[in-house]
Structures are given as structure tokens and as C-alpha cells.
Amino acid sequence: MKILMVSSEATPFAKSGGLADAVSALSRALQRAGHDVRIVLPRYYSIARDGLIQLEGPLGVPLGGQEHWSAVFQATLPNSQVPVYFIDHEGFFGRDGIYGNKAEPDFADNPQRFAFFNRAVFQLCRKLAWFPDILQAHDWPSALAPVYLRFTESGGEFTGDFAGEFANTKAVLTIHNLGYQGVYGKSAFESFALPWEAWHGAGFEFYGSLNLLKAGITCAHRLTTVSPTYAREIQAHEQGCMLDGLLRSRSSDLVGILNGVDLHEWDPAVDPHLPAHYSSTDLAGKAACKRAAQEAFGLPVDDKVPLIGMVSRLTDQKGVSELFGPLYGSAWHICHDMAVQFAIQGSGETWCENELRSLAGRLPNFRARIGYSEAIAHLVEAGADFFMMPSRYEPCGLNQMYSLRYGTLPIVRRTGGLADTVSNYDEKSGEGTGFMFEHLSPHAIYDTTGWAIWLWYNRPDHFQAMRQRAMHQEFSWDKAAHEYTALFADMLPKEETKK
Structure with a gap:
């Protein structure tokens, strides 16, 4: 044709x-x-x-x-x-x-x-x-x-x-x-x-x-x-x-x-932006990427603490009000209540950029880079254990597919392409490739993130199986x-x- x-x-x-x-x-x-x-x-x-x-x-x-x-x-x-x-x-x-x-x-x-x-x-x-x-x-x-x-x-x-x-x-x-x-x-x-x-x-x-x-x-x-x-x-x-x-x-x-997704540009086995390469059969390089990401964001290097990554435009569509909003946003409470780290790269609405700077100044386990760097975007996808994507709506979304390919489990709202690409974790069977919530609210983000962090600390067998399963998902053009x-x-x- x-x-x-x-x-x-x-x-x-x-x-x-x-x-x-x-x-x-x-x-x-x-x-x-x-x-x-x-x-x-x-x-x-x-x-x-x-x-x-x-x-x-x-x-x-x-x-x-x-x-x-x-x-x-x-x-x-x-x-x-x-x-x-x-x-x-x-x-x-x-x-x-x-x-x-x-x-x-x-x-x-x-x-x-x-x-x-x-x-x-x-x-x-x-x-x-x-x-x-x-x-x-x-x-x-x-x-x-x-x-x-x-x-x-x-x-x-x-x-x-x-x-x-x-x-x-x-x-x-x-x-x-x-x-x-x-x-x-x-x-x-x-x-x-x-x-x-x-x-x-x-x-x-x-x-x-x-x-x-x-x-x-x-x-x-x-x-x-x-x-x-x-x-x-x-x-x-x-x-x-x-x-x-x-x-x-x-x-x-x-x-x-x-x-x-572009399977050549987004492949952890050959990605030129990464300090080490890895695959579903050899994840040693992912641990090295996590250390590099923690260092790049000025976070304590600790492989025992789960790292949540985010690369996003800071706009209302992306759920940033519910995540970062002053007083009611869930990010502060997550970092205050849970043994977790946050590494975020993004730019967009001025109030949100300012709030990210404020959170980074008040929380030792929260760091943000304002702007965009392709190399940092790849490092976040590879180095994080979980990827935050609480979109209000998402026609398709790419970052959740990058995350799955890189063995980074997405935390997402069930909407648009997120619902079509991420399967929700089942505590009984251990099945799933990520964590989903229905209605966008600070409480929903907090509770679903807590669920993911609980898995990290209490069911490492399920976490590793989900990571393997995520990396075998096929999203080719x-x-x-x-x-x-x-x-x-x-x-x-x-x-x-x-x-």
C-alpha cells in the first residue's frame, strides 16, 4: 500500500x-x-x-x-x-x-x-x-x-x-x-x-x-x-x-x-546512557544503575531502600496536584511515613517546580531535577525500582512501557494506555507487572505506593517475579x-x- x-x-x-x-x-x-x-x-x-x-x-x-x-x-x-x-x-x-x-x-x-x-x-x-x-x-x-x-x-x-x-x-x-x-x-x-x-x-x-x-x-x-x-x-x-x-x-x-516503543533506543542491554547494562537473565547491571541514580540525585546510596522514579511534564494531566500539591499532596506523606526514596526529573508549571524544590529542601529522601536530560531520563528508568505515573488521563503513555522493559514496576492510575499495558499485582498469586488505582486522589496514590513498598519489604519473591515478567512484555512498533x-x-x- x-x-x-x-x-x-x-x-x-x-x-x-x-x-x-x-x-x-x-x-x-x-x-x-x-x-x-x-x-x-x-x-x-x-x-x-x-x-x-x-x-x-x-x-x-x-x-x-x-x-x-x-x-x-x-x-x-x-x-x-x-x-x-x-x-x-x-x-x-x-x-x-x-x-x-x-x-x-x-x-x-x-x-x-x-x-x-x-x-x-x-x-x-x-x-x-x-x-x-x-x-x-x-x-x-x-x-x-x-x-x-x-x-x-x-x-x-x-x-x-x-x-x-x-x-x-x-x-x-x-x-x-x-x-x-x-x-x-x-x-x-x-x-x-x-x-x-x-x-x-x-x-x-x-x-x-x-x-x-x-x-x-x-x-x-x-x-x-x-x-x-x-x-x-x-x-x-x-x-x-x-x-x-x-x-x-x-x-x-x-x-x-x-x-x-523504540526497542533499539530503549534497551537496557545496550543503552549507551547507562553506567552498566543488564537483561532479564542478568540483573547485576540494574543494581549498578540504581547506585548511579542515587548518586546523580544526591540521595544516600542504599540498595536496601526502594527507589521511586518519575520523569514527567509537571502539568495537571500528569496528576501533579494530587502528588505534589502543598498541604494535601501525597509525596510529602509518602517520604515522611515510608522507608523509601524519590528521584524526579521534570519541568512545567511554576508552582510545581517550586514545590519540588521545597520538598527536596525539607526531605532527605526526596530529590528533584528541574528540566530535561535524555541521559538522566534513561538512568531513572534503569535505576529506579518503581516508577510513579498517576496520570489524570493518558492516551497511551510511553514511560510505563520503558519502565516495564527496564524492570521498573509502574505505579499508575487505571486510565488510557496505562490500563492497556500494566497488569495489577495480585497478592495471592503474585501475578502482575505493576500497581494500579482507580480514582485520582492523594489518598489513592499514598495507599497504592504503600502497597508497592509493602511488597518490596515483605514479598521479595513476588517482586523479583514481577520484575522478570515486566521485562518480557512486548510493545513493539x-x-x-x-x-x-x-x-x-x-x-x-x-x-x-x-x-
Whole structure:
């Protein structure tokens, strides 16, 4: 199959979060499965032209009553043969930041920037004379691609074949995080080069504003999200982000496919960031990593005390209020009441960063590093005995899968991808790969952490068996690619899937 990935991010070219890693990893896995996969990105200011190949001739993109011109560059996704195309436009992308920057956290012209990008995707395919069987759009910045596939302007009337060239192309919209929807003023619609009938027909209207993700959900042939549990959760009011009704109406077209992890980058047997390597059959190196982590965070080196690690954005989504909130947060009580150590790396909300510094100053068994270091992130995963992840919601989550692979047992809330990847400890049988609680509260975090610490001190046999079991869990991108391939094949005529 010919598969086109339309995304605002892809590692290593442009990244603000896990979306970039997922797009690149899935593209590689689909190519390994034998598909013709290509990626289209904007060429942001941060992506140097050096090393890129410029395609011959400019690209004309009709938008907002005028013709915009773009250069197109090409590269190859590292560790693959996947072509990556970059849409270049100085006015839209020649600035610092993907969606915003310090001076302007959310660019006011984001609707126009990404409308131009999505429209340019189709012009690029024409230029290449390459028309995909599947167009996979990712999150709100690419949600206009399914809309443009469905609607174009022809005498003020709808036509669904985009001049016939994309008549056989099917659109999939992947929702990585429903909380980010691309909601802007209604006036932005005028610049999209769509007929006004599309305002309602494509579902842009959102309580008097314009919602890009909602339009993509309305127009895509199929919808996916990044874990089976999250696919169910977003159809309910609590996590539906005001789109649950629309998602329920499309429930037969919505499927959750669990993201994978990069098994080469996250492998304790060869991880270059670690002071010692280890595997499920030889855990001596993990003990050395624990000592190194304790030293790196300024904690007493003691292999008999359990070490709880955490690497996280310090935002409300991650449950930081319940864990670190002044007066009522559970972290202080855990460190005060239990023989345990905490090592945390994170950055985010100012109040939380300040509270971490305060806790580190008051508690000898609590240390935090504000900021992000890839090497420290790997060291925490390898050196910790338990990993704290009390998310309010978690579409998929990666750290719990890294933790399992590194023999570090997760302490998580039962939500989204956490529920799909961690199995709860059973005291009678010793089964399980981690510890789970249902409702997010300081008491739930405290009690579940106490349960894990009880296991450490009282059932070391169960702990070691769980660690072994965790390290044998399989979360490969090849498995995810197999599920996507089955979904794509179901969308196409049988003869198309043989290409």
C-alpha cells in the first residue's frame, strides 16, 4: 500500500512531544512491513536546509483567494528508506517555534499556517505524480487534510474526488491527545479555500468558534487513537473534551491501536546512557544503575531502600496536584511515613517546580531535577525500582512501557494506555507487572505506593517475579504496524491491498 503520513512533527526533524516519535517509528515499522510510506512536514525555521535536497520547481498552493508559492525539500528518515518531504514557506514557517514560542505561545495565524500546509500536501502529491491509498493525518494540525480530501471548491458545490486524482484515497485521522483540538475564531474559515457549505458539512462549528480537530473527525473515513482504553474513554463525558457525542456517533469507525516503543533506543542491554547494562537473565547491571541514580540525585546510596522514579511534564494531566500539591499532596506523606526514596526529573508549571524544590529542601529522601536530560531520563528508568505515573488521563503513555522493559514496576492510575499495558499485582498469586488505582486522589496514590513498598519489604519473591515478567512484555512498533495494516486493508478494495 502507498501510505502518506501528514504530520506537524516527526523525530528527529521537529519535536514538541510524543507525536513526533510516534509518527517516525510507525512509518519505519510500516515500511518494514513492505509498504511505500512517505512523510510530509512543514519546514520550520529550526530545520536547516543543509543536507536537504530541493525538488525542482516551486509548488503553487491556492488558499484564501490567492496563490502561495512554496519550495519543497526532501530527506530520508534516519534508520529507514522513508522519504520525508518538507513544505517551505517563509511567511508561515520561517519563525522560531512549531505552534508558538515564548513571545507568542499560540501563533494567531496557526489556522492559516496549517491550512496552507494541508492544502500543499495535495499539490505535492500531484507534483510527484504519487497518489496514496491511505492518507494518515495526525492530531489537529493535520486535521484539515481529511477535510480537503472530502471537499473542494467547484462552482460553490461539493465534489468528493478532488479533481478525480484522489478518488481512491482513504483518510485516517489519528488522535494522539483529544485535549488539543485547534480551536480558533470563526473568521479563520474564510482563508481555507472551502465552500461555505463546508462550515456545517465538515463540522467546523464549535460553540461559536472553529474546531479543526472536530472537522477532521467528521470528514475522515476512519479514526484511530493510541490505545484501546483511550478509544473508549473519549466517547464518555469525563474525557470526551466536549466531542464525546460526535465520537460516539462514529464509534463504529473508531479503533484504538496501542503505540509501540523504540526497542533499539530503549534497551537496557545496550543503552549507551547507562553506567552498566543488564537483561532479564542478568540483573547485576540494574543494581549498578540504581547506585548511579542515587548518586546523580544526591540521595544516600542504599540498595536496601526502594527507589521511586518519575520523569514527567509537571502539568495537571500528569496528576501533579494530587502528588505534589502543598498541604494535601501525597509525596510529602509518602517520604515522611515510608522507608523509601524519590528521584524526579521534570519541568512545567511554576508552582510545581517550586514545590519540588521545597520538598527536596525539607526531605532527605526526596530529590528533584528541574528540566530535561535524555541521559538522566534513561538512568531513572534503569535505576529506579518503581516508577510513579498517576496520570489524570493518558492516551497511551510511553514511560510505563520503558519502565516495564527496564524492570521498573509502574505505579499508575487505571486510565488510557496505562490500563492497556500494566497488569495489577495480585497478592495471592503474585501475578502482575505493576500497581494500579482507580480514582485520582492523594489518598489513592499514598495507599497504592504503600502497597508497592509493602511488597518490596515483605514479598521479595513476588517482586523479583514481577520484575522478570515486566521485562518480557512486548510493545513493539511492528505489532502496531500489523494492526494498522489490517485496518488500512479493510478500507481499500482488495486489489489495492496487493500493490
